[in-house]
Every structure is written in structure tokens, then in C-alpha cells.
């Protein structure tokens with residue numbers, strides 16, 4: 001197995017938490033190609049904390065401002081180059097977490113979706129269960145299909161919303177990988193337990 005891309009319908013939907021659960025379950029390497037925003041815990045630091053057996057690789061770009069990578073790079077005076085965004089070599093499965101959602105620009109001529117299509121790993125779409133998620137998730141799936149990005153399935157994040165979840169899975173014709181509930185506390189143990197109980201990777 002080569003690995004997975006973890007994308008989502010939006011920023012802040014739970015991609016890092018899902019990616020940590022996945023990386024821990026697979027004893028994978030985790031890679032965040034571009035981290036925008038360095039104040040507080042970065043995504044890589046969160047994965048180190050939540051997935052103690054994962055191998056966290058260094059980001060290709062560490063950008064100071066918490067905004068779209070193309071703008072964060074401009075602010076820092078950094079040129080985003082395709083060569084730095086090749087998948088890193090690892091002998092473990094690789095879990096790659098994109099920034100924000102599918103059409104987030106790394107440069108104005110390089111969207112997350114362009115990278116995902118290039119990398120070719122199956123992508124998990126992390127979707128909220130809250131109101132608005134049907135539209136956001138179906139749009140994301142449609143754009144992925146239009147670009148030939150392989151879809152592993154949708155993983156939900158949040159409180160159960162069976163009506164929205166079943167609408168997405170049926171209308172989107174996509175595997176349902178399960179749902180991570182809101183964890184309180186959220187730590188390596190509660191995440192590993194919830195991931196094992198709720199996420200069905202065999203789908």
C-alpha cells in the first residue's frame with residue numbers, strides 16, 4: 001500500500017485529526033506539504049502528539065501566515081516550486097494532508113487538486129456532519145472526478161447526522177469510511193480507540 005491523501009471540504013473540518021488516526025493505524029509516514037501559520041501547534045506537531053507511532057516528515061513549506069498557501073508564500077517572499085512538492089520517499093505507507101480544501105492554491109497556477117492528480121494516491125474526503133455539508137461534499141467529489149483524482153471515500157467528522165451522511169454517500173456514490181465523533185478529551189488513546197471502532201478502511 002502506498003498511502004492516502006487526506007483532503008476535506010474546507011479548512012478546520014478535522015483533516016489533521018483524521019490523518020493522525022490514519023497514520024497511527026497504518027504506522028505510516030505523515031506529510032503536510034505546506035503549513036500556513038506557524039503560531040500555535042502546527043499540523044505536523046498535532047500529528048506527532050496524536051499519532052505516537054507515525055513518522056512525521058518535514059513540511060516542504062513552512063509559511064508564517066495562516067492563509068491560503070499561495071498568499072502565505074507571497075507574504076514570506078517564498079517561491080513555491082513543483083520540485084519541492086514531489087511525494088517524499090518513505091518505506092512506510094504515506095499519509096499526505098492537503099491545505100484547506102480541493103481548490104486551494106499553492107500558486108495561482110497550482111491548485112491542491114493539481115497536486116493530488118499528479119500524486120495519484122487515493123484521497124479521503126473529510127466532511128463535517130453539520131448543515132451545509134451535503135453541498136460542500138458533493139461539489140468536492142464532482143471536482144475530484146472531473147480531474148481524475150482517485151477517491152478512497154468520505155470520512156465524516158462530528159456528531160451523527162444520518163440524513164446528511166446517507167445523502168452524501170448515496171448521491172455521491174462514494175464509500176462511507178465512517179465517522180469520527182467529537183472526542184473529549186482528544187488524545188492519542190481516545191483517537192486510536194475511536195478510529196479503530198468507527199473507521200472502516202477496508203471500504
Ligand SMILES: Nc1ncnc2c1ncn2[C@@H]1O[C@H](COP(=O)(O)OP(=O)(O)OP(=O)(O)O)[C@@H](O)[C@H]1O
Pocket residue numbers: 008010011012013014015016017018043098099100157158180181182183184186
Ligand atoms: N473528532 C474530533 N474530536 C474533537 N476535536 C476535533 C475532532 N476533529 C477535529 N477536532 C478539532 O477541531 C479543530 C480542527 O480540526 P483539524 O485541525 O483536524 O482540522 P483541519 O481540517 O486539519 O484544518 P486545517 O485546514 O487548518 O488543516 C482542531 O482544534 C481539532 O483538534
Ligand SMILES: [Mg+2]
Pocket residue numbers: 015016017043097
Ligand atoms: Mg490540518
